[in-house]
Structure formats: structure tokens, C-alpha cells
Amino acid sequence: MTTDNKGEVILRVVPRITDINSNGHIFGGWVLSQMDVAGGIVAGRIAQGPVATVAIESMKFISPILLGDIISLYAYEERRGRTSVGIRVNVTATRGRSERKIDVTSGLFTFVALDDHHRPRPLPA
Numbered sequence: 001m002t003t004d005n006k007g008e009v010i011l012r013v014v015p016r017i018t019d020i021n022s023n024g025h026i027f028g029g030w031v032l033s034q035m036d037v038a039g040g041i042v043a044g045r046i047a048q049g050p051v052a053t054v055a056i057e058s059m060k061f062i063s064p065i066l067l068g069d070i071i072s073l074y075a076y077e078e079r080r081g082r083t084s085v086g087i088r089v090n091v092t093a094t095r096g097r098s099e100r101k102i103d104v105t106s107g108l109f110t111f112v113a114l115d116d117h118h119r120p121r122p123l124p125a
């Protein structure tokens with residue numbers, strides 16, 4: 001399976017040894033939190049203010065991330081509602097000296113624009 005690496009690279013990160021599970025793979029929760037950060041950056045730009053993650057859908061772990069991989073997180077708007085925006089976040093790993101990118105995860109994160117009372121706020125036009 002391949003992901004469509006549309007959008008811009010929002011984050012580039014390198015997992016550390018403490019992010020590894022007993023299989024020698026990076027914890028799913030580690031990559032998920034990086035994806036939440038990357039999606040939140042794009043959603044915050046669209047909302048022009050604070051956002052909260054309300055849902056994570058269709059999360060796929062395609063290939064393991066290994067120690068030494070350089071992780072690139074791509075994110076773009078996939079759908080928009082009145083107060084919410086769905087941000088697709090695709091993650092690739094660059095391994096060893098190769099420039100080849102391996103698709104590792106993909107998910108659709110829904111963010112809600114918040115007002116000063118932490119309640120949903122209509123997105124700007």
C-alpha cells in the first residue's frame with residue numbers, strides 16, 4: 001500500500017531509543033502523537049486560532065518504523081465542515097543512506113476550532 005504524499009512536510013523527526021518497543025519497532029503511540037502535532041499545525045492555520053482533536057479515523061500502520069529512520073510527516077486538508085476540519089496526515093520513513101521513502105502510517109485527524117470558552121467556533125471563510 002502506498003500513501004499519497006500530498007501537502008507539505010510539516011515535521012521531520014528522528015525517534016529515539018526510548019521510543020522502541022520489544023519488537024525493535026517504534027511505538028504506535030509515538031508516531032500517533034507526532035501526527036497529532038503535525039495535523040494540529042495545519043488545522044490551526046486553517047482555523048486561524050486554537051483547535052482541539054475531536055477524532056482520529058482510518059488510522060493505518062503500514063510498515064514498521066525502525067531506529068535510525070528519519071520520519072517525515074505530510075499533512076493537508078481533506079474535508080471541511082462548519083467548525084471542524086479533517087486533516088490527512090501521511091508519514092514516510094527514510095532509512096539508511098537511501099533517499100527512498102517508505103510509507104509507514106496514514107490517518108485522518110478531525111480538529112475543531114475553539115472559541116475562548118473551549119467551545120466549537122465556526123471556521124473562517
Ligand SMILES: CC(C)(COP(=O)(O)OP(=O)(O)OC[C@H]1O[C@@H](n2cnc3c(N)ncnc32)[C@H](O)[C@@H]1OP(=O)(O)O)[C@@H](O)C(=O)NCCC(=O)NCCS
Nearest residue numbers: 051052053054055080081082083084085110112118119120
Ligand atoms: C472538541 C469539542 C469542543 C467539540 O464539542 P462538541 O460538543 O462535541 O461539538 P459539536 O457536537 O458541536 O461538534 C463540533 C464539530 O466536531 C465534529 N465532530 C464531533 N465529534 C466528531 C467525531 N467523533 N468525528 C468527527 N467529527 C466530529 C462535528 O461534526 C462538528 O463539526 P462541524 O461543525 O464541522 O459539522 C469537545 O468534544 C471537546 O472538548 N473534546 C475534547 C478535545 C480534546 O481534549 N482533545 C484532545 C487534546 S487536543
